[in-house]
Amino acid sequence: MDRATRRRFRDGDPDAVRAIYREYGRLVFAVAVRALGDRGLAEEVTQQTFVKAWRAAASVDESREIGPWLAAIARRTAIDFYRRESLRTGAPLESVAADDPAVVTAPASAEALYETWEVRQAVGELPDDEREIVRLQHFEGMTHGQIAAQLGVAVGTVKSRSFRAHRRLATALGHLRE
Amino acid sequence: MTASDDERIAYLAGEDVPSLSAEEAAELDALRAELGVAAVWDEPPASLEDQVVRAVTEAAAAERASHATMAAEPGAAAPAQPAPAEGAPSWWGRLRARLALHRPALALGLPVVAAAAVAIVLVTSSNGGPHELQFAMVVQGTPLAPGAHGSATLTKKVSGWEIKLNATGLPRREGQQFYQAWLKNAAGVLVPVGTFNDARNVTLWSGVPVTKFRSLSVTQQVANGNPKSSGRRVLTGTIR
Numbered sequence: 001m002d003r004a005t006r007r008r009f010r011d012g013d014p015d016a017v018r019a020i021y022r023e024y025g026r027l028v029f030a031v032a033v034r035a036l037g038d039r040g041l042a043e044e045v046t047q048q049t050f051v052k053a054w055r056a057a058a059s060v061d062e063s064r065e066i067g068p069w070l071a072a073i074a075r076r077t078a079i080d081f082y083r084r085e086s087l088r089t090g091a092p093l094e095s096v097a098a099d100d101p102a103v104v105t106a107p108a109s110a111e112a113l114y115e116t117w118e119v120r121q122a123v124g125e126l127p128d129d130e131r132e133i134v135r136l137q138h139f140e141g142m143t144h145g146q147i148a149a150q151l152g153v154a155v156g157t158v159k160s161r162s163f164r165a166h167r168r169l170a171t172a173l174g175h176l177r178e
Numbered sequence: 179m180t181a182s183d184d185e186r187i188a189y190l191a192g193e194d195v196p197s198l199s200a201e202e203a204a205e206l207d208a209l210r211a212e213l214g215v216a217a218v219w220d221e222p223p224a225s226l227e228d229q230v231v232r233a234v235t236e237a238a239a240a241e242r243a244s245h246a247t248m249a250a251e252p253g254a255a256a257p258a259q260p261a262p263a264e265g266a267p268s269w270w271g272r273l274r275a276r277l278a279l280h281r282p283a284l285a286l287g288l289p290v291v292a293a294a295a296v297a298i299v300l301v302t303s304s305n306g307g308p309h310e311l312q313f314a315m316v317v318q319g320t321p322l323a324p325g326a327h328g329s330a331t332l333t334k335k336v337s338g339w340e341i342k343l344n345a346t347g348l349p350r351r352e353g354q355q356f357y358q359a360w361l362k363n364a365a366g367v368l369v370p371v372g373t374f375n376d377a378r379n380v381t382l383w384s385g386v387p388v389t390k391f392r393s394l395s396v397t398q399q400v401a402n403g404n405p406k407s408s409g410r411r412v413l414t415g416t417i418r
Binding site for chain 2: 011012014017018021022025026029030031033034039042043046047048050051054055064065068069071072073109110111115116119120123134135137138139141144159162163165166167169170173174
């Protein structure tokens, strides 16, 4: 993110706002979904995060990495939003269906939200074919054989792409020693 | 003996790796669990981009209009940005600038959320005599140490910030193995604040302000010449 774009973001330039959203919007949204468990609320928190970031932009050192700073704002905004929503009066818990989106358990910790940002960023940097394999494996819970059948490729191809993808993830997320 | 990188990657990719220690497996299981979280894969709707741009540009336009209104009010001072007093700490300079910016708003009766926080800081520093600014936090275990928990108090002293940590559920580490505590700021900068063997009744010291470095973490470390954090966090806590 070049300094000129960051400066224009501070000035509220729509093109600069759009550029920064395209760079970090998915990560902010991921943190909000993780915190709130609801896409609709996560959209609202994402908007609030970028408005707060714009308001605070004048005080940020231009040489500082914008990602971690924006991640911190996203976490705080999501947690604050969760707390406000939790304090709203409403129907007794017993009268609400267990899968009602308004029924949430304790919020994810700030540490967990930080992890979500980091993992989402690392996943986003994978090539499309590798990212899809990681998604099918971990999120969909599919085996290599099932993934191969779904994608129409050999099992060996799935295994090699999976190994490359996980090497990239482990490197990006600091899980390798050498 | 620790597993090789290829073995760790293979485990992460779903292979069975008997040579992996329980500790290493737990660390990688935590990452595997994170990769299964829906939020990591959820895509925002395409319309959200325009919504965000609109929200920010409207806020910017509203602020410009507000400044223009205040400047047009007879007798109202233009938002001033006084230079910080010579020799004063930079945070004091920013505080004075913020007060001056909001003075016209206060005169017009407009709400200024920052005013309450400003008042608290001023009262504390103007009372004279020794004052101990103090924070407290709950510290929680991580997937590597799910049973660990405790608390920490952080007190401003002349020498710096004294951090008293009291946590249970962590096994003692000795010899080449130890625990290390870190503070982290919003930008992700890590500062070491002390090493220890047992997390019950530990006194740590920080030379950076906990008001900026608000996240505390404790990691498992090995005396192998590498001063960096191992990343194997066992306790975390944050000043909110």
